[in-house]
Ligand SMILES: Nc1nc2c(ncn2[C@@H]2O[C@H](COP(=O)(O)OP(=O)(O)OP(=O)(O)O)[C@@H](O)[C@H]2O)c(=O)[nH]1
Ligand SMILES: [K+]
């Protein structure tokens with residue numbers, strides 16, 4: 027018999043209310059012990075909750091859901107209590123003293139939902155992204171996966187693969203009867219399916235949305251990189267001085283601009299000579315960031331503009347900047363709104379679209395494997411081989427939504443969740 031688990035599923039107390047969830051075979055018994063009986067299924071009831079000694083702990087809304095049609099697929103109880111620290115602590119202590127109950131591990135409720143087939147892996151991954159979403163775009167992108175849109179699309183592809191496989195198998199099974207042949211639409215349907223899978227795989231991976239677009243500020247010493255970094259963040263995160271070589275390390279800060287998740291990256295000023303050993307190491311790191319940045323803002327001379335970087339003419343208030351590039355001043359704020367508009371526009375170009383489904387890297391690999399198997403389906407040669415390739419495509423799509431996922435993979439995914447989720 028599975029353990030019965032419980033945890034505070036709402037945020038850290040003190041809070042207005044606290045939500046405690048209990049899932050597993052003894053959930054009903056536990057709620058009944060504390061509330062003096064079970065409420066009718068799926069109907070909230072106000073009850074006095076007591077511990078084993080009969081002390082009243084809180085008056086709370088309690089709910090009871092009998093498995094398997096519940097969020098976790100198991101018997102599930104919820105207590106909506108007052109969110110004070112002592113209230114929550116007393117209720118959790120009372121639960122811990124009930125036989126067969128233990129505190130849930132991070133993500134364990136969701137993991138049970140997955141094991142019991144209530145959600146698939148793509149939905150669980152979407153849920154992890156949704157819980158960590160800090161910006162509007164992240165929320166919208168994650169919701170498509172968490173809400174099952176992605177899974178339904180994969181399920182649709184899988185059905186189409188099965189349909190194609192059935193056509194081939196019919197021809198194989200009735201090989202001696204002349205009039206059985208593949209439907210005329212077979213290759214068109216196959217091509218359409220490959221086209222859809224390829225098109226979705228070509229969209230940027232959802233990790234980009236989750237991790238943010240890296241915007242690297244680079245240029246020679248004293249160009250005003252750290253000042254611009256601070257101005258974009260509206261925070262004095264980086265040290266600014268008039269001394270060349272102030273910034274040595276890479277400094278990064280996430281920021282949401284226009285709902286778009288960006289990671290601003292300040293770097294050491296690049297110069298060819300005169301830098302000490304520490305600054306040299308900083309310059310080396312700066313070069314790496316320039317190479318890896320999704321967007322690079324170059325505050326140096328146009329002649330040195332790194333490939334793909336955007337020319338910025340900093341310190342525009344001094345009037346001495348180069349004439350080329352977007353003029354900005356960290357001191358007066360001139361040009362900053364143009365700069366942020368441009369960053370949002372460029373970032374959206376390299377982010378996955380949030381109104382269409384997109385894959386994370388793991389999902390994309392399986393989708394590409396499926397597409398590759400479909401691309402070698404050749405109905406003009408051995409049909410047994412064609413059938414095997416369709417089976418391989420179906421298996422890859424199964425992997426994509428987490429049929430036969432490994433324990434390590436599940437540990438890694440559900441470890442991203444917090445306790446109570
Ligand atoms: N007038 C004016 N001064 C600025 C502006 N931005 C930066 N400065 C000044 O320029 C000097 C260097 O600024 P930083 O932001 O430290 O430049 P940096 O590129 O980060 O320098 P390093 O980290 O040493 O490479 C400081 O004295 C700043 O106050 C600006 O927009 N206008
Ligand atoms: K400086």
Ligand SMILES: [Mg+2]
Pocket residue numbers: 251252253264265266272273292293294295
């Ligand atoms: Mg600096």
